[in-house]
Amino acid sequence: MSQRSLTIALFVSLAVNLFAIGAVVGGLVIGVRMSEGRMNAMRPGPPPIFSAASALPEARQDAYRQALRGETREVGRSLMRAGEARRAAWGDLAADPYDPAAVRRALASAQAIEAQARSRLESRIVDFAADLSLEERQALAEALSRPPVRRGEGRGDGEGRRDSYRSSR
Structure with missing residues (x-):
């Protein structure tokens, strides 16, 4: 493989990894926020x-x-x-x-x-x-x-x- 092909492969791999990490972190953050929202919605206010x-x-x-x-x-x-x-x-x-x-x-x-x-x-x-x-x-x-x-x-x-x-x- 040429130097140029290795550089392109490195950047593509980096982009895919960053996307995957962002998706996982985003999913966790959204999941936590939704869970907190459900817990608050389940608690009734004053009768x-x-x-x-x-x-x-x-x-x-x-x-x-x-x-x-x-x-x-x-x-x-x-x-x-x-x-x-x-x-x-x-x-x-x-x-x-x-x-x-x-x-x-x-x-x-x-x-x-x-x-x-x-x-x-x-x-x-x-x-x-x-x-x-x-x-x-x-x-x-x-x-x-x-x-x-x-x-x-x-x-x-x-x-x-x-x-x-x-x-x-």
């Missing part, structure tokens, strides 16, 4: 019950949050009890002898605790709404009816769907 305060006039927002704050402590304790009951029920799957009916009863108990806690919180919102004007109740109802916003959707700052919803109205 509509708590974010609904922003639909109310500023003077009512604090009162709404205060009304919920009193219930959220007890609801939080109830949800922790429900989680403990659920974990105990799942632990009973490994019991010998295995009693499927007992596991179902324990799971039903955990579900009942959760339902009772949610009912208390929702009842508190209904009581709070009794003092609101029709327009304020309508705004609160609309905010509570929206699905939760997931982080990472839309503009990437967690406010995408909410802002696009507002701008489309």
Whole structure:
């Protein structure tokens, strides 16, 4: 082979290797970014019950949050009890002898605790709404009816769907 052919082969090999390395690095970077985006999209934002305060006039927002704050402590304790009951029920799957009916009863108990806690919180919102004007109740109802916003959707700052919803109205 001539010197010129070796030089051309060297540059072609260098170009192919750089392309391959760039493709691998680019693929890794894109994969990591997509993975992070999926993880953020899977984490829900605040539940509509708590974010609904922003639909109310500023003077009512604090009162709404205060009304919920009193219930959220007890609801939080109830949800922790429900989680403990659920974990105990799942632990009973490994019991010998295995009693499927007992596991179902324990799971039903955990579900009942959760339902009772949610009912208390929702009842508190209904009581709070009794003092609101029709327009304020309508705004609160609309905010509570929206699905939760997931982080990472839309503009990437967690406010995408909410802002696009507002701008489309």
